[in-house]
Amino acid sequence: MAVALKLLKQLRAPHTSSTILHRNLSPRLSSIHSATRLFSDSPPPTEPLPAPPPLNPHSPSPSSLNQYELAKFAAVAETWWDSEGPFKPLHMLNPTRLAFIRSTLCRHFGKDPLSPKPFEGLKFIDVGCGGGILSEPLARMGATVTGVDAVEKNINIARVHADLDPVTSRIDYQCTTAEKLVEEQKNFDAVFALEVIEHVADPTEFCKSLSTLTVPGGATVVSTINRSMRAYAAAIVAAEYILHWLPKGTHQYSSFLTPEELALILERASISVQEMAGIEYNPLTGRWSLSDDVSVNFIAYGTKTVTSSL
Amino acid sequence: MNSLIIRRNLAESIKRLKLSQRTLCTDAAAKVSSSNGAQPGNGRVAQPNFANKSNPYDIAIVGGGMVGMALACSLAKMPLTKHLKVAIIDSNPAVSNGLSIKKEDPPDPRVSTVTPSTISLFKDIGAWKYVEQNRHAYFDQMQVWDYTGLGYTRYDARDVHKDSLGCVVENKVLHSSLLSCMQNTDFQKTIYPSRLSTMTLQPRNLSMGVGSTSSGLNEQGNLAKLDLIDGNSLYAKLVVGADGSKSRVRELAGFKTTGWSYSQNAIICTVEHSVENRCAWQRFLPAGPIALLPIGDNFSNIVWTMKPKEAADRKLKAEDEFVKDVNYALDYGFGPHPMSSTSGGGGIFSLFTNANLSANDCFKVPPKVLKLASERMVFPLSLMHANNYASKHVVLIGDAAHTVHPLAGQGVNLGFGDAFALSRIISEGIAVGTDIAEVSLLKKYEAERKSANVTMMAILDGFQKAYSVDFGPLNVIRAAAFNGAQYFPPLKRSIISYASGDQRLPIFS
Numbered sequence: 079m080a081v082a083l084k085l086l087k088q089l090r091a092p093h094t095s096s097t098i099l100h101r102n103l104s105p106r107l108s109s110i111h112s113a114t115r116l117f118s119d120s121p122p123p124t125e126p127l128p129a130p131p132p133l134n135p136h137s138p139s140p141s142s143l144n145q146y147e148l149a150k151f152a153a154v155a156e157t158w159w160d161s162e163g164p165f166k167p168l169h170m171l172n173p174t175r176l177a178f179i180r181s182t183l184c185r186h187f188g189k190d191p192l193s194p195k196p197f198e199g200l201k202f203i204d205v206g207c208g209g210g211i212l213s214e215p216l217a218r219m220g221a222t223v224t225g226v227d228a229v230e231k232n233i234n235i236a237r238v239h240a241d242l243d244p245v246t247s248r249i250d251y252q253c254t255t256a257e258k259l260v261e262e263q264k265n266f267d268a269v270f271a272l273e274v275i276e277h278v279a280d281p282t283e284f285c286k287s288l289s290t291l292t293v294p295g296g297a298t299v300v301s302t303i304n305r306s307m308r309a310y311a312a313a314i315v316a317a318e319y320i321l322h323w324l325p326k327g328t329h330q331y332s333s334f335l336t337p338e339e340l341a342l343i344l345e346r347a348s349i350s351v352q353e354m355a356g357i358e359y360n361p362l363t364g365r366w367s368l369s370d371d372v373s374v375n376f377i378a379y380g381t382k383t384v385t386s387s388l
Numbered sequence: 389m390n391s392l393i394i395r396r397n398l399a400e401s402i403k404r405l406k407l408s409q410r411t412l413c414t415d416a417a418a419k420v421s422s423s424n425g426a427q428p429g430n431g432r433v434a435q436p437n438f439a440n441k442s443n444p445y446d447i448a449i450v451g452g453g454m455v456g457m458a459l460a461c462s463l464a465k466m467p468l469t470k471h472l473k474v475a476i477i478d479s480n481p482a483v484s485n486g487l488s489i490k491k492e493d494p495p496d497p498r499v500s501t502v503t504p505s506t507i508s509l510f511k512d513i514g515a516w517k518y519v520e521q522n523r524h525a526y527f528d529q530m531q532v533w534d535y536t537g538l539g540y541t542r543y544d545a546r547d548v549h550k551d552s553l554g555c556v557v558e559n560k561v562l563h564s565s566l567l568s569c570m571q572n573t574d575f576q577k578t579i580y581p582s583r584l585s586t587m588t589l590q591p592r593n594l595s596m597g598v599g600s601t602s603s604g605l606n607e608q609g610n611l612a613k614l615d616l617i618d619g620n621s622l623y624a625k626l627v628v629g630a631d632g633s634k635s636r637v638r639e640l641a642g643f644k645t646t647g648w649s650y651s652q653n654a655i656i657c658t659v660e661h662s663v664e665n666r667c668a669w670q671r672f673l674p675a676g677p678i679a680l681l682p683i684g685d686n687f688s689n690i691v692w693t694m695k696p697k698e699a700a701d702r703k704l705k706a707e708d709e710f711v712k713d714v715n716y717a718l719d720y721g722f723g724p725h726p727m728s729s730t731s732g733g734g735g736i737f738s739l740f741t742n743a744n745l746s747a748n749d750c751f752k753v754p755p756k757v758l759k760l761a762s763e764r765m766v767f768p769l770s771l772m773h774a775n776n777y778a779s780k781h782v783v784l785i786g787d788a789a790h791t792v793h794p795l796a797g798q799g800v801n802l803g804f805g806d807a808f809a810l811s812r813i814i815s816e817g818i819a820v821g822t823d824i825a826e827v828s829l830l831k832k833y834e835a836e837r838k839s840a841n842v843t844m845m846a847i848l849d850g851f852q853k854a855y856s857v858d859f860g861p862l863n864v865i866r867a868a869a870f871n872g873a874q875y876f877p878p879l880k881r882s883i884i885s886y887a888s889g890d891q892r893l894p895i896f897s
Binding site: 161169170172173176177180192193194214215216217218219242243 | 467468469471610625816817818819820821822823826827828
């Protein structure tokens with residue numbers, strides 16, 4: 079955590095330094111990124127904390143989702159809930175990231191961490207909910223959950239599975255995108271996009287949508303994979319090619335964001351990152367745990383700046 | 389009946405209320421039911437049709453014995469699990485009506501040696517204070533020796549800086565303490581005074597629900613249906629088999645077991661001395677070990693292992709003849725008393741010997757048995773271990789998952805260890821919103837307990853095997869092992885810690 083906080087302090091320095099950081103990153107980024115990646119092309123911010131973009135119903139691309147990514151997930155949707163299936167790592171990872179969510183959001187919303195349903199009365203949205211691996215636990219923890227995914231098949235899986243338990247059957251699953259919900263002027267106490275941002279075409283726009291969906295003073299939680307050599311070794315070489323945990327081609331190394339980059343684009347979207355933690359896999363025990371080491375998987379929680387108004 | 393209806397209505401209204409008001413209302417519900425005074429014994433006894441499909445239980449505990457009740461108490465005490473709706477299925481009237489124990493009755497021969505770690509778990513859930521109100525006997529010394537006269541080990545609680553090595557408690561005292569502990573909570577439990585007949589676990593196949601037949605899965609798909617022999621049935625998300633070594637749950641869920649019987653029986657009885665016994669004694673004889681455990685006042689408990697034929701004979705023997713046999717088995721025959729190192733028997737182990745070997749470390753002779761204070765019971769000995777403890781919707785705890793040789797009185801400690809581990813893992817699961825019937829969660833329990841149980845079982849089985857042969861060289865090796873344990877302090881300390889229930893392997897600690 080210490081490392082992550084240090085990074086955040088650097089990021090919260092006056093905007094000149096963050097611009098410098100961004101410029102320093104840009105050449106490195108453009109050398110790695112494919113043409114579809116727009117991160118380094120986005121203009122540097124004119125203000126340290128820019129207001130979220132005005133709603134634009136005439137946006138040329140209604141979704142930041144990459145068409146190819148969409149097709150890939152439709153193919154494996156059926157196996158979402160098989161804890162020994164292709165999403166096994168996600169099932170194993172889930173309790174760890176939920177532990178982070180529980181502790182940070184109980185503090186954020188001033189809820190009793192000893193309550194079995196601490197999030198009662200709160201409206202949460204799970205963007206890129208897939209089969210509902212995150213939505214269901216959030217609903218069991220008391221939240222009123224909306225789960226959205228651009229893949230119809232995922233939403234079907236999620237609905238069927240959620241109906242097995244009366245508590246989770248109240249989840250509102252919709253086949254839509256964050257951008258469309260922004261257009262519908264929906265907002266939520268907390269917005270989640272876990273292991274999603276590495277699959278979107280334009281992370282900057284995506285974060286702006288997440289921010290717009292979050293009520294001022296609300297929380298946004300994003301998790302993803304770092305763009306580091308260790309992450310490449312772990313997420314692509316090990317997980318896809320050696321252990322066959324993930325179908326080959328699940329991840330594009332160039333789509334990964336570093337914690338600095340993520341914090342920066344969230345900051346630009348009026349989300350101030352409060353805490354960041356690494357999610358570490360121990361191959362000896364086969365367990366995932368939270369750690370200070372953000373070099374592979376990491377999760378960030380931020381608050382929507384109250385001063386920015388829609 | 390009135391109180392039931394009121395509680396149900398209240399329970400429903402509580403669900404609708406906000407978090408901040410929750411504790412207050414639950415207290416109110418408890419007051420309403422207790423002021424009515426209609427609460428029979430230890431909680432509600434099931435009414436037919438109370439739990440239908442739309443109102444299932446979170447957990448059904450099959451078997452309300454010591455281990456099943458320990459699980460229920462532990463769930464009732466933890467903040468994240470006390471809201472769970474639990475059904476307890478047991479035909480024993482004590483579970484429904486409570487158990488009254490008269491202190492002046494002689495001790496029941498069915499006793500357990502609870503380890504310090506079990507005691508601290510009981511203290512955590514608030515059940516130990518009820519044990520202390522009844523007869524119990526802490527012991528701070530333990531002597532294990534061998535009929536050959538070659539080896540002995542004497543343990544003292546002070547070696548590990550503890551007050552006691554354990555406590556011997558009658559099983560009925562442990563059980564009633566847990567029932568009393570449960571009675572003093574506002575836990576939503578329902579007792580079914582019956583037995584399990586059949587169990588239906590609807591297997592779930594998600595892919596069939598996808599596409600055209602997405603209505604193929606209904607709410608019941610996520611529940612286990614339990615049919616009882618009295619005709620009642622109930623639905624639960626998770627079924628816990630705490631129904632002992634002949635577990636019906638284990639059989640119905642199709643868990644395979646590994647095990648063998650030792651072709652040995654144990655005679656169990658209570659005996660009386662002229663003085664109070666403060667030490668646990670165990671002597672290894674060619675036919676099997678005899679243990680003399682203090683049980684409070686001037687009473688001790690005997691667990692004596694022998695061949696089935698001998699056991700049957702000794703059960704029928706006249707009382708004074710039997711007492712003579714017991715005294716003989718505890719002290720005589722086979723050779724001299726083992727010598728303590730102070731008189732020069734240490735050999736290579738004297739290198740490690742503490743110079744200040746206290747008088748307590750010297751070999752002692754167990755107190756004489758004066759008379760028999762209970763009937764003699766005979767139990768066959770066997771070892772059984774379920775290959776798996778957990779599957780979707782079903783989990784096994786206690787003797788349903790493993791039965792061990794009663795050699796060191798460890799059986800029930802392993803069971804309590806299971807119960808507390810399961811409740812903690814359920815609580816951890818609830819904290820992160822996991823479905824409590826999820827296999828991946830239950831497998832965590834299995835992984836944690838299997839290694840602890842298998843290690844203890846292997847040690848006990850090893851002891852059993854080592855002593856079932858009377859062969860010169862082996863006797864010497866056994867004696868050397870004993871002397872090693874006696875005179876090599878680090879080894880001695882780790883053995884005591886392990887026997888006290890610390891989850892660490894001896895030697896490697």
